[in-house]
Amino acid sequence: MAGHSKWANIQHRKGKQDAVRGRIFTKLVREISVAARVGGGDPAGNPRLRLAVEKAIAASMPKDNIERAIKKATGELEGVAYEEPRYEGYAPGGVAVIVDCMTDNRQRTVADVRHAFAKFGGNLGTDGSVAFLFNRCGVLSYAPGADEDSITEAAIEAGAEDIQVNAEDGSIEVLTSAEDYQAVKDALIGAGHPPDESEITFRAETQVSVDGETAKQVAKLLDRLEELDDVQSVYSNADLPGDAYE
Numbered sequence: 527m528a529g530h531s532k533w534a535n536i537q538h539r540k541g542k543q544d545a546v547r548g549r550i551f552t553k554l555v556r557e558i559s560v561a562a563r564v565g566g567g568d569p570a571g572n573p574r575l576r577l578a579v580e581k582a583i584a585a586s587m588p589k590d591n592i593e594r595a596i597k598k599a600t601g602e603l604e605g606v607a608y609e610e611p612r613y614e615g616y617a618p619g620g621v622a623v624i625v626d627c628m629t630d631n632r633q634r635t636v637a638d639v640r641h642a643f644a645k646f647g648g649n650l651g652t653d654g655s656v657a658f659l660f661n662r663c664g665v666l667s668y669a670p671g672a673d674e675d676s677i678t679e680a681a682i683e684a685g686a687e688d689i690q691v692n693a694e695d696g697s698i699e700v701l702t703s704a705e706d707y708q709a710v711k712d713a714l715i716g717a718g719h720p721p722d723e724s725e726i727t728f729r730a731e732t733q734v735s736v737d738g739e740t741a742k743q744v745a746k747l748l749d750r751l752e753e754l755d756d757v758q759s760v761y762s763n764a765d766l767p768g769d770a771y772e
Contacts, residue, residue: 553758554582555595556628560608562599573708577726606630613639614657615650617744619736621764622656623648624728629756638754646747659763660728663687664707666714666721668698677719684713701729730763741770 557578565572569579575596582592598605611632613625623643629635643650668677674696678689681700688701702710704726711724736744744764749771751760 549753549755550585551582551587551591552755553628554578554585554587555591556608557758558582558592558595559599559605560610560628562596563607567596567600576708581725611635612653612657613650614653614655615643615648616656617643617747617762617764618647619734619740619744619764621734621736621744621762622659622730623748623751624657624660624761625751625757626759626761627754627756628758631756635754635756638756639751642747642750642754646750647743648747657728659732660730660761662704662726663729664702664704664710664726665724665729666700666702666711667723668700668719669722670696672696672698672722673719674698676717677714680714680717680719681710684710684717686710727759728761730761733763733765735765736770737767741766745770 558575561572561575561578565574567575569576579592594603595605597603608628608630609632611627611629613627613636615623615625617623625639627635627639640650642648666681674691677698677700681689685706686700686702687706690699690701691697692699700710700714700721707724707726711721714721741764744762745766748760748762748764751757
């Protein structure tokens, strides 16, 4: 698969998260709370909650924080009710962007998101303006140097939809349906291939390559959106070079 280094972009996002761990904890608590409120407080019977708890554990969130968030969501403790608005728009260069939020104040959130788009040369669009360009799927990522043949064999056996190898750095991505994500992940872990990073995400059908100053503006916009307190996830179809983040 041609293009810029996907693994470099993954590591950049992870580095940003590590630098703002307190903010990440806030986002994770919100996701746990909503997942538990919608689907119940038992991770074994609630795939969304199970994924949220796995992310929290991976981020080294204390167990007490996780349990408290679940109890607040299920009514055992007093908590806050969050809405889940989604915003769509375009970054410079025609890059499509989806922004998933959790908030107790929708007016504050949309104002913050609109301001971020405007500040870095983008435009906030209407509902559905870019969502058709994305598919919801599971992505299991492996760092450069991973055993391509063995991972491919295990992924196919587990029911993965596609395996993509980045031509630039050799990193591997195993793609699944959102419904099959957990089963494929468990199978790969069982086969001795735990992913370095994994998530259910919105993945663009086609990517838009941008370079130079445009790429830097796109990177600044995506970073700014991810820094907003009410933003949970940011998805785009941008194919950015590594120097976009410099």
